[in-house]
Amino acid sequence: MPDLDRLLQAGARYLQDDVTYVVESHPLGDLTLPTGQLAAFDPGVTDEEDEPFSVTVAPGRYRMVGWVAVLEKEEREWQRRVAAVQLVIRDEPAVSWELALVDGDDPDALEEGEFYGYGVDTGAGAFADISVSRALARWDSEEFEETFDPEDFPDEPVPGLFDRVIDRRTGGNVIMVESGWGDGYYPTFIGRTATGEVASFVTDFLVLP
Numbered sequence: 001m002p003d004l005d006r007l008l009q010a011g012a013r014y015l016q017d018d019v020t021y022v023v024e025s026h027p028l029g030d031l032t033l034p035t036g037q038l039a040a041f042d043p044g045v046t047d048e049e050d051e052p053f054s055v056t057v058a059p060g061r062y063r064m065v066g067w068v069a070v071l072e073k074e075e076r077e078w079q080r081r082v083a084a085v086q087l088v089i090r091d092e093p094a095v096s097w098e099l100a101l102v103d104g105d106d107p108d109a110l111e112e113g114e115f116y117g118y119g120v121d122t123g124a125g126a127f128a129d130i131s132v133s134r135a136l137a138r139w140d141s142e143e144f145e146e147t148f149d150p151e152d153f154p155d156e157p158v159p160g161l162f163d164r165v166i167d168r169r170t171g172g173n174v175i176m177v178e179s180g181w182g183d184g185y186y187p188t189f190i191g192r193t194a195t196g197e198v199a200s201f202v203t204d205f206l207v208l209p
Contacts, residue, residue: 004189009023010025014208021208022069028063028177031173033059033062033129036056036057037129038052038056038201040118040186042124043174043176044121047137048137050133053188054103064127068083081159081181081205081207082125082179083205085202086200086202087200087201089200090199093193094192094199098189099187099190117188119183120184121183122183125176125177125203136166158177186204189203
């Protein structure tokens with residue numbers, strides 16, 4: 001299990017070779033979950049058969065936080081990468097973390113260092129209600145390209161940040177960012193409070209050294 005407390009610490013500094021990683025925290029807006037079934041995915045790679053996480057929350061609106069690693073060389077900003085995205089369910093500290101699973105995942109089948117996650121092929125990762133993910137899977141390529149126009153994506157403070165309502169009937173939206181170093185396979189974790197309630201979901205883009 002990674003040290004997520006190390007990841008979710010604004011102002012933290014980590015050195016690797018000649019590069020300093022400085023962690024910043026940025027609000028990403030509110031995510032509407034009409035069903036309370038959360039999905040993490042690459043918006044450019046969706047399927048109507050995709051499954052939500054097996055741990056659900058009450059339907060509603062929850063704030064999202066982006067954790068950005070600013071890479072510095074010679075005390076100057078060199079580049080910035082999204083290190084993680086966090087969906088805050090309760091404003092309480094997480095005292096334990098577990099891998100977020102979908103139905104059918106078997107954690108006992110994982111070898112040391114292995115994890116379940118989602119694949120990224122278009123350099124972006126997102127959180128949304130499963131109803132939104134499945135709606136996106138039904139879009140044609142023209143509709144997708146018109147909505148997800150790269151010219152609309154910022155470079156800073158959060159690279160690739162994009163928030164769009166997909167289901168106007170329910171208000172279900174998708175909040176997307178650039179995924180760390182780009183394409184890959186990324187895990188999501190669930191933080192729990194001292195009483196065992198869900199505090200947050202965090203996708204780790206595996207950026208910090």
